[in-house]
Amino acid sequence: MADFGSADLDTFRADVRTWLEANYPAELRDPGAKVDPEAMWGGQAFLDSDDLQIAWMRKMGEKGWTAPTWPAQYGGGGLSPAQARILDQELTAGRYRTPLASFGVWMLGPVLLEYANEEQKQAHLPKIIKGEVRWCQGYSEPGAGSDLASLQTRCEDKGDHWLINGQKIWTSYADKADWCFCLVRTDTSKKHEGVSFVLIDMRTPGVETRPIQLISGESPFCETFFTDVKIPKENLVGKVNGGWEIAKRLLQYERQNISGGFGGGGGAGGTAGDLAEVAKSYFGLDASGALADTDLRSRITQNKMNMQCLGLTISRTAAEAKASNGPSAAVSIIKYAAASFAQDRSELMIEAMGHQGLGWEGEAYRPGELLATRGWLRSKGNSIEGGTSEVNLNVISKRVLGLPDPK
Numbered sequence: 340m341a342d343f344g345s346a347d348l349d350t351f352r353a354d355v356r357t358w359l360e361a362n363y364p365a366e367l368r369d370p371g372a373k374v375d376p377e378a379m380w381g382g383q384a385f386l387d388s389d390d391l392q393i394a395w396m397r398k399m400g401e402k403g404w405t406a407p408t409w410p411a412q413y414g415g416g417g418l419s420p421a422q423a424r425i426l427d428q429e430l431t432a433g434r435y436r437t438p439l440a441s442f443g444v445w446m447l448g449p450v451l452l453e454y455a456n457e458e459q460k461q462a463h464l465p466k467i468i469k470g471e472v473r474w475c476q477g478y479s480e481p482g483a484g485s486d487l488a489s490l491q492t493r494c495e496d497k498g499d500h501w502l503i504n505g506q507k508i509w510t511s512y513a514d515k516a517d518w519c520f521c522l523v524r525t526d527t528s529k530k531h532e533g534v535s536f537v538l539i540d541m542r543t544p545g546v547e548t549r550p551i552q553l554i555s556g557e558s559p560f561c562e563t564f565f566t567d568v569k570i571p572k573e574n575l576v577g578k579v580n581g582g583w584e585i586a587k588r589l590l591q592y593e594r595q596n597i598s599g600g601f602g603g604g605g606g607a608g609g610t611a612g613d614l615a616e617v618a619k620s621y622f623g624l625d626a627s628g629a630l631a632d633t634d635l636r637s638r639i640t641q642n643k644m645n646m647q648c649l650g651l652t653i654s655r656t657a658a659e660a661k662a663s664n665g666p667s668a669a670v671s672i673i674k675y676a677a678a679s680f681a682q683d684r685s686e687l688m689i690e691a692m693g694h695q696g697l698g699w700e701g702e703a704y705r706p707g708e709l710l711a712t713r714g715w716l717r718s719k720g721n722s723i724e725g726g727t728s729e730v731n732l733n734v735i736s737k738r739v740l741g742l743p744d745p746k
């Protein structure tokens with residue numbers, strides 16, 4: 340990765356702009372363009388699809404810009420942090436669609452780069468970058484959520500393969516995933532030191548997924564069962580019984596990424612649309628043209644300020660993380676704040692709509708109102724996913740502030 344001066348960066352920006360304009364499918368500029376909402380997650384189901392989103396993902400994947408800072412030898416963009424920032428800025432300024440949403444890019448890839456052997460990197464990173472494989476995360480179990488190291492899914496050494504038996508829960512999109520990165524127990528006599536990190540092809544006999552329906556009415560996650568699942572020896576990443584360190588590192592990447600996702604659209608619980616504008620359309624304006632309800636106005640303003648500060652802090656810490664050794668435990672501060680502000684925003688959105696914000700279905704409600712109700716319910720998960728707010732406060736007190744464990 341070369342070190343670039345500002346003149347080089349200006350040239351790079353111009354090149355990026357030209358390339359994006361030339362390669363973005365023209366039809367995607369149309370806000371009404373038809374794309375499968377699932378396509379953005381990629382995976383084998385979409386490999387041969389002629390969906391416009393997939394065409395865009397392919398272009399960006401071939402260029403390595405779905406994983407801009409990953410090394411070019413694995414198909415990544417090989418960009419410096421400064422160049423990656425420019426690419427981000429150009430994608431935002433030009434209102435380009437996100438080419439690929441991926442647990443592989445957000446969570447697994449960074450830890451493979453850090454902990455995997457060369458064969459594993461060659462086998463998995465290029466497919467992640469091109470969106471050819473959709474990954475899910477097999478961490479939580481019915482008896483192991485916050486206390487993740489209590490996990491019981493057994494992984495036994497059978498000489499020429501590993502044999503896996505156990506159950507995971509809350510596995511987001513497991514029913515749609517091609518592969519799973521999974522925490523398993525390889526030693527029952529120890530807790531943290533008995534955990535290993537393995538990669539499981541979801542088509543392996545003995546893997547079963549059962550979707551769970553949420554209060555939002557959606558079913559984005561599953562129970563995942565492993566019954567006598569045989570996986571090759573080479574699917575264990577890092578050292579046998581050395582998975583806990585990888586697990587924690589991956590959680591830092593996860594927290595960093597989901598915090599960034601809490602800000603806007605419906606996916607992570609937010610509801611699309613400008614909160615102040617929505618409130619004005621329901622409550623009307625006062626003589627000065629401001630939102631008529633002064634209490635709601637000040638709470639919306641506070642939330643917008645919080646969101647704005649959070650966005651700037653996320654950009655700054657993400658840039659710092661790219662320039663150094665990846666995220667640190669301090670990402671728990673951002674995850675905690677992001678979850679809290681996103682939940683406030685969802686509450687305010689419902690309040691701004693009055694009774695209309697409590698609809699479930701039917702013609703009495705507009706699509707945006709129904710989305711707000713579901714977004715509000717979904718936002719309840721913001722302080723649970725990727726480690727609960729209480730657990731993140733524990734991480735902050737121990738690993739950031741260096742406070743002792745309570746007696």
Ligand SMILES: Cc1cc2nc3c(=O)[nH]c(=O)nc-3n(C[C@H](O)[C@H](O)[C@H](O)COP(=O)(O)OP(=O)(O)OC[C@H]3O[C@@H](n4cnc5c(N)ncnc54)[C@H](O)[C@@H]3O)c2cc1C
Pocket residue numbers: 475476477478479480481483484485486508509510511512560720721723724725726727728729730733
């Ligand atoms: C939207 C969503 C998506 C998810 N996706 C995935 C996924 O893809 N893969 C996956 O593996 N998991 C996933 N999860 C699961 C998630 O990681 C767990 O729900 C979470 O870690 C909490 O575990 P738990 O549900 O077992 O709660 P518990 O650990 O049982 O916690 C219950 C309550 O006790 C509190 N608590 C527990 N321990 C402490 C402590 N030491 N100090 C203070 N308070 C404590 C918690 O904060 C919580 O309020 C997802 C969850 C959500 C909501």
